[in-house]
Amino acid sequence: MSTxxxxxxxxxxxxxxxxxxxxxxxELIYRGYWAEELVRDHCLEEIVxxxxxxxxxxxxxxxxxxxxxxxxxxxxxxxxxIIDTLPKTMPPMSVLRTAISALQxxxxxxxxxxxxxxxxxxxxxxxVAYYYNFIHSKxxxxxxxxxxxxxxxxxxxxxxxxxxxxxxxxxTYLMLSLDHDINASTFTARxxxxxxxxxxxxxxxxxxxxxxxxxxxxxxxxxxMLDAIGSKxxxxxxxxxxxxxxxxxxxxxxxxxxxxxxxxxxxxxxxQEIADYDLLLQLSLDVEKIAVPLLEEYKPGRKxxxxxxxxxxxxxxxxxxPRELYTPTFCISRIAGWxxxxxxxxxxxxxxxxxxxxxxxxxTTPSHHQ
Amino acid sequence: MSTxxxxxxxxxxxxxxxxxxxxxxxELIYRGYWAEELVRDHCLEEIVxxxxxxxxxxxxxxxxxxxxxxxxxxxxxxxxxIIDTLPKTMPPMSVLRTAISALQxxxxxxxxxxxxxxxxxxxxxxxVAYYYNFIHSKxxxxxxxxxxxxxxxxxxxxxxxxxxxxxxxxxTYLMLSLDHDINASTFTARxxxxxxxxxxxxxxxxxxxxxxxxxxxxxxxxxxMLDAIGSKxxxxxxxxxxxxxxxxxxxxxxxxxxxxxxxxxxxxxxxQEIADYDLLLQLSLDVEKIAVPLLEEYKPGRKxxxxxxxxxxxxxxxxxxPRELYTPTFCISRIAGWxxxxxxxxxxxxxxxxxxxxxxxxxTTPSHHQ
Numbered sequence: 204m205s206t207x208x209x210x211x212x213x214x215x216x217x218x219x220x221x222x223x224x225x226x227x228x229x230e231l232i233y234r235g236y237w238a239e240e241l242v243r244d245h246c247l248e249e250i251v252x253x254x255x256x257x258x259x260x261x262x263x264x265x266x267x268x269x270x271x272x273x274x275x276x277x278x279x280x281x282x283x284x285i286i287d288t289l290p291k292t293m294p295p296m297s298v299l300r301t302a303i304s305a306l307q308x309x310x311x312x313x314x315x316x317x318x319x320x321x322x323x324x325x326x327x328x329x330x331v332a333y334y335y336n337f338i339h340s341k342x343x344x345x346x347x348x349x350x351x352x353x354x355x356x357x358x359x360x361x362x363x364x365x366x367x368x369x370x371x372x373x374x375t376y377l378m379l380s381l382d383h384d385i386n387a388s389t390f391t392a393r394x395x396x397x398x399x400x401x402x403x404x405x406x407x408x409x410x411x412x413x414x415x416x417x418x419x420x421x422x423x424x425x426x427x428m429l430d431a432i433g434s435k436x437x438x439x440x441x442x443x444x445x446x447x448x449x450x451x452x453x454x455x456x457x458x459x460x461x462x463x464x465x466x467x468x469x470x471x472x473x474x475q476e477i478a479d480y481d482l483l484l485q486l487s488l489d490v491e492k493i494a495v496p497l498l499e500e501y502k503p504g505r506k507x508x509x510x511x512x513x514x515x516x517x518x519x520x521x522x523x524x525p526r527e528l529y530t531p532t533f534c535i536s537r538i539a540g541w542x543x544x545x546x547x548x549x550x551x552x553x554x555x556x557x558x559x560x561x562x563x564x565x566x567t568t569p570s571h572h573q
Numbered sequence: 574m575s576t577x578x579x580x581x582x583x584x585x586x587x588x589x590x591x592x593x594x595x596x597x598x599x600e601l602i603y604r605g606y607w608a609e610e611l612v613r614d615h616c617l618e619e620i621v622x623x624x625x626x627x628x629x630x631x632x633x634x635x636x637x638x639x640x641x642x643x644x645x646x647x648x649x650x651x652x653x654x655i656i657d658t659l660p661k662t663m664p665p666m667s668v669l670r671t672a673i674s675a676l677q678x679x680x681x682x683x684x685x686x687x688x689x690x691x692x693x694x695x696x697x698x699x700x701v702a703y704y705y706n707f708i709h710s711k712x713x714x715x716x717x718x719x720x721x722x723x724x725x726x727x728x729x730x731x732x733x734x735x736x737x738x739x740x741x742x743x744x745t746y747l748m749l750s751l752d753h754d755i756n757a758s759t760f761t762a763r764x765x766x767x768x769x770x771x772x773x774x775x776x777x778x779x780x781x782x783x784x785x786x787x788x789x790x791x792x793x794x795x796x797x798m799l800d801a802i803g804s805k806x807x808x809x810x811x812x813x814x815x816x817x818x819x820x821x822x823x824x825x826x827x828x829x830x831x832x833x834x835x836x837x838x839x840x841x842x843x844x845q846e847i848a849d850y851d852l853l854l855q856l857s858l859d860v861e862k863i864a865v866p867l868l869e870e871y872k873p874g875r876k877x878x879x880x881x882x883x884x885x886x887x888x889x890x891x892x893x894x895p896r897e898l899y900t901p902t903f904c905i906s907r908i909a910g911w912x913x914x915x916x917x918x919x920x921x922x923x924x925x926x927x928x929x930x931x932x933x934x935x936x937t938t939p940s941h942h943q
Contacts, residue, residue, distance in 0.1 A: 205585035210767075211927035214584060215575035220933030228940065235934025281658050288654050290677055300777065301674040304667070307660055312784075385929045387768045391761060391778060397580075398757045398785025407670065408761060408778030414682075415768025417924045458926075554787045556828075557581035559755045563590030564605025570598065 205558045215385075216555065217393060221254055221543050222382040226459035231466060233382065234258075239469035242378045247352050247536075248272060250378045251324065254543040255317050269351065275325035276346035276355065278333060282306065282326075286334050295334060295531050296419075300410040302330045306403055314549040315402035320542030323406055327535040328352070332359035335528060353377055356535070357522065368480050369522045373532075375473050376518045379466040379511070380533050382540030388412035388419075392541045396548045397555040409541045413534055422533070423526040425454040425516035435489040442494050446501040452494060454513030456505070463508045470514030480521070487517035575928045585755075586925065587763060591624055591913050592752040596829035601836060603752065604628075609839035612748045617722050617906075618642060620748045621694065624913040625687050639721065645695035646716035646725065648703060652676065652696075656704050665704060665901050666789075670780040672700045676773055684919040685772035690912030693776055697905040698722070702729035705898060723747055726905070727892065738850050739892045743902075745843050746888045749836040749881070750903050752910030758782035758789075762911045766918045767925040779911045783904055792903070793896035795824040795886035805859040812864050816871040822864060824883030826875070833878045840884030850891070857887035 208214055223232040231238040234253050241250055245259070248269045252260045260268055285305050289298055306326065308319040329346055336343050336359075344359045353374040357365040383389070392409040396402075413419040432441045445452060457464055471491070478484045491509050498507040519529055578584055593602040601608040604623050611620055615629070618639045622630045630638055655675050659668055676696065678689040699716055706713050706729070714729045723744040727735040753759070762779040766772075783789040802811045815822060827834055841861070848854045861879050868877040889899055 205583050207585045207588065209586065209925075210923040211581075211584070211586060211925050213575050214581070214927045215577045215930045216579065216581060216927045217929040218577065218932045219929040220931070223931035223933065230940050232931070232933070232936060235936055237936050237938070237940060240936075240938070281660065284658050285655055285675075288651050288658065289675060290651065293677060297674070297773070300774065301671060304671040304674045304777065305655075305659060307663060384931070385927055387764060387924060387926050390925070390927055391764050394757060394761050394764060395778065395782045395785070398782050398788035400781055400783075400785030400788075403667070404670065404781030404784050407674065408765065408781045411770055411774030411778045412765045412768050413770075414774050415765070415770030418768035418770075553580040554757060555579075555581050555760070556757050557584045557586045557755055557760060559587040559589040560585045561590070561593035561602070561754070562588045563593065563602070566602060566605060566607050566610075568607070568610070570600050570607060 205560060207560055216390065217385065217544075217548065218551070219384065219544065219547060220257065221547060222384050222540070224384045224459060226457075227461055229460055229462040229465050229468070231383070237465070238379060239465050239472075242375050242469055245378070247374050247377050250381060251539045254382055254539060255320065255546070270348075272321055272325045272352060273346070273348040273355070275322055276329050276348075278326060278329050282330065283333060286330070286337060291338060295331070295527055296410065296414045296534065298334050299327070299330055299531055299534060300407055300414070302334070303327065303410060304403065304407040308401075308403060312401040313399050315396065315405070315542075315545050317542075317546065319402045320539070320546065323402065324535075324539050324542060327538050328356040329359065331528060331531045331535060332356065335360060335525070360528075361523065365522070368477055372473060372477060372518050373522045373524075376470060376515055377532075377536040379469055380515075380536040382537070382543060386418065387415070388537065389541055389544050392545050393548045394555045396545045397552055399552070402542065402545055405545045406538060406541055409537075410534060413530070413537065419530050419533065420512050421453075422512040422516045422519065422529045425513050426520055426526055428453045429483070429486060429490065429516065429520070432486070432490060435486065435493075438490050438493045439497070442490075442497050446497060452498065452507070454509055454516065455494065455498060456507040457510045460510070461506055464511050466511040467509055467514050470511065470518060471509070474514060474517055483520055484517055487514070575930060577930055586760065587755065587914075587918065588921070589754065589914065589917060590627065591917060592754050592910070594754045594829060596827070597831055599830055599832040599835050599838070601753070607835070608749060609835050609842075612745050612839055615748070617744050617747050620751060621909045624752055624909060625690065625916070640718075642691055642695045642722060643716070643718040643725070645692055646699050646718075648696060648699050652700065653703060656700070656707060661708060665701070665897055666780065666784045666904065668704050669697070669700055669901055669904060670777055670784070672704070673697065673780060674773065674777040678771075678773060682771040683769050685766065685775070685912075685915050687912075687916065689772045690909070690916065693772065694905075694909050694912060697908050698726040699729065701898060701901045701905060702726065705730060705895070730898075731893065735892070738847055742843060742847060742888050743892045743894075746840060746885055747902075747906040749839055750885075750906040752907070752913060756788065757785070758907065759911055759914050762915050763918045764925045766915045767922055769922070772912065772915055775915045776908060776911055779907075780904060783900070783907065789900050789903065790882050791823075792882040792886045792889070792899045795883055796890055796896055798823045799853070799856060799860065799886065799890070802856070802860060805856065805863075808860050808863045809867070812860075812867050816867060822868065822877070824879055824886065825864065825868060826877040827880045830878075830880070831876055834881050836881040837879055837884050840881065840888060841879070844884060844887055853890055854887055857884070
């Protein structure tokens with residue numbers, strides 16, 4: 204007889220060497236390193252290398268890895284044509300899901316490889332930028348091989364080479380979003396892989412899971428809140444009104460973290476460093492300062508801190524990403540984490556096949572097999 | 574601390590009223606009825622109605638349901654264009670996954686509805702037929718509203734209205750493939766749904782899981798075996814040679830069923846009834862008769878019977894479906910089961926978020942948060 208575990212809480216479905224989250228202590232480990240330390244001295248490609256290969260690259264490996272990724276960025280014409288063909292009302296994440304599903308990757312369908320992962324990871328930002336420029340009738344830019352992964356993404360979207368501060372800000376966010384042990388989308392990717400399906404199927408499936416607001420969240424709602432608050436002077440009054448009405452404050456609290464989310468802490472640190480770069484960043488810092496004690500006043504003991512979405516919104520509005528691209532931008536980072544976990548699942552595979560408890564009607568006639 | 578359950582065996586992730594499998598007894602229940610009894614007196618659309626609404630339709634409801642489904646079969650032009658645009662080397666299931674991902678369904682993204690499910694279920698056979706005719710430069714046929722779901726599928730593929738025997742044979746196979754409690758693809762659909770994602774995302778993801786040979790299987794390999802055997806006279810010699818070499822016999826044994834799979838039993842029954850229709854069917858019956866005692870001789874106590882793939886292959890070759898469409902044909906049936914389970918998951922939803930056990934390196938420096 205099976206036992207019922209509706210949300211699978213407390214059930215481990217894999218042993219993993221890739222990342223580890225400790226929500227009580229506020230810890231996030233990537234392959235033996237504190238995530239928040241890695242982001243200070245490394246760029247996105249190097250952390251992706253770490254997640255996939257298990258070690259940080261030396262300078263030579265880093266250079267090669269970046270160059271190979273840069274070579275793979277351009278989209279085949281048929282992918283562009285598919286994006287042109289999809290209904291213009293289709294949400295960006297559904298377009299990304301469909302375009303990734305349409306990709307062909309080199310090699311056999313099993314087992315998944317790092318080369319295949321590179322193909323998808325390299326092209327995902329190009330898909331998002333191509334889609335956005337197409338929908339808004341903006342000029343298209345072919346990827347620039349001389350730019351890093353993050354800088355090139357901003358360049359394709361914004362028609363000019365981004366400043367170093369902008370790149371560092373978005374790069375840091377992307378590095379902190381790469382992997383987060385098992386979550387609904389990563390688990391989806393593992394279940395699909397467990398059937399010996401291909402990496403494109405697994406990542407397409409994971410994108411579908413990330414579309415759900417219970418998982419992918421709604422970072423753009425933090426933006427709406429910051430817009431509604433408008434200024435430091437207005438913050439306390441606005442927040443008090445929300446809490447008096449019993450409303451949730453967007454961007455505070457997390458299902459897993461019961462203390463300050465280390466990703467949020469690292470992004471907050473960065474925000475402080477570059478706050479003079481953009482007034483909007485200062486507003487986020489001010490709202491935090493005012494909101495945390497008010498939350499403790501209205502919801503004592505709940506320990507509600509700004510979560511990663513709160514600071515993600517601060518960063519993404521500062522680098523001038525449009526709100527409709529917040530979740531796709533998160534996704535182009537998380538594709539790397541999924542890929543690592545897909546490859547790891549394949550290395551020690553077992554078909555993931557739980558059961559259910561039947562609570563429906565029984566037939567009134569006897570079975571023919573008794 | 575989490576406990577490790579790699580394949581999630583014995584872990585129930587849902588309570589379900591839709592279908593129930595008892596592998597020890599060889600039982601399959603659809604909503605309170607024995608599946609093998611339902612298929613004698615009903616057609617595909619009626620069983621789909623049962624799975625989705627919980628009761629069999631009365632004649633009026635059946636007529637309306639069929640008519641509404643028939644209305645929804647035609648593909649929007651952009652879906653045809655996407656199929657035309659995909660690389661011709663893309664496997665059929667990847668094409669189906671991409672075309673379904675490109676579909677827009679009516680209504681909100683949450684919760685999933687029967688109307689949305691109808692949209693996808695109605696169009697899936699048209700996608701498969703359009704793809705097949707396109708790839709093979711055959712004439713395209715718009716769906717015929719005067720034909721039932723299965724008859725229309727055969728008509729679109731084979732350029733002529735199918736005989737009643739052909740329709741009954743394929744219809745029976747499709748009815749028996751609709752749902753099979755929780756399995757890897759159905760579970761994938763539920764995990765995606767648990768994030769409050771949309772039905773298109775969930776079904777796209779499930780198709781990805783079905784692509785894996787550990788789940789979707791390889792019914793066309795049974796065909797290869799039947800071709801290799803060729804005739805009743807050659808069967809014993811051929812099978813003995815395989816078993817002497819320690820080879821598996823394709824189409825025998827099942828992970829769950831330890832006795833005759835009720836789906837296989839129903840298809841076998843049908844095969845006996847219509848065996849004079851096609852000599853190929855007689856070969857399948859002969860091979861079973863010869864193989865079962867030989868399997869008992871070589872693998873005593875293993876109770877290896879022909880599984881559903883064995884009889885599925887018998888039926889699909891008899892109705893002259895090309896082998897490359899065996900898995901897509903299974904899929905267009907299973908989409909109905911996924912849809913029912915997606916809707917049920919949404920009715921009593923909890924985010925499915927298991928964990929993993931981290932066995933990687935620990936950082937050598939202390940965390941900043943301690």
